[in-house]
Amino acid sequence: MNLRPHDEEDGKKVWLSEEEVGKLEEVAADTEQTIAFGLGARSGLRSAEILDVAPQDVVETDAGWVVRVWEGKGDKFRETPVPNDLAMRIQTIGDIRDESADEPVLSIASTRSLRRWLQNAREELADQEDERGWHYLSTHDLRRTWASSLADAEVDPLLVLDWGGWEDLETFLDHYNGTYSPAAQRRAREKVDWL
Secondary structure (H helix, E strand, C coil): CEEEECCCCCCEEEECCHHHHHHHHHHCCCHHHHHHHHHHHCCCCCHHHHHHCCHHHEEEECCEEEEEECCCHHHCCEEEECCHHHHHHHHHHHHHCCCCCCCCCCCCCCHHHHHHHHHHHHHHHHHHHCCHHHHHCCHHHHHHHHHHHHHHCCCCHHHHHHHHCCCCHHHHHHHCCCCCCHHHHHHHHHCCCCC
């Protein structure tokens, strides 16, 4: 877990490692919460976008599975990759439930409820691991984690901008890619004999 102070507010920005994202998904209370956390940390959706995802929005394209965000920030459309297992969960829910495919997959309709889900999960993890950093985790940090993990995997920055719905590289670098992932730091440390 990497932490940095916010520029103009209390608290900290948080970037989770891949292992920590897995732990967050493991403490989710149910499938809905696992999907919600995954849409943030593995597809980079904003809180309001997570709430809007319906089974019909998860589609297989020539590029692979994507989530279609019809009305993202500024009412802009975009497609962002979604892991196969998360896409299958959402598709399965759409197949077995009675609601139509255009109804959101989550039963909650407010970002406040989403924040409460995350708060419960982060408090449980903070207690389990005796790690104070979990207390700072926000839903926006899931998006931040996603963006940094793509940069760490050396995905073309222009593609990351497109997937995330950012208009300019400066905003992305200032707010999302502000730290190196634990994996990147570990690789760098391995290059130094005395560390």
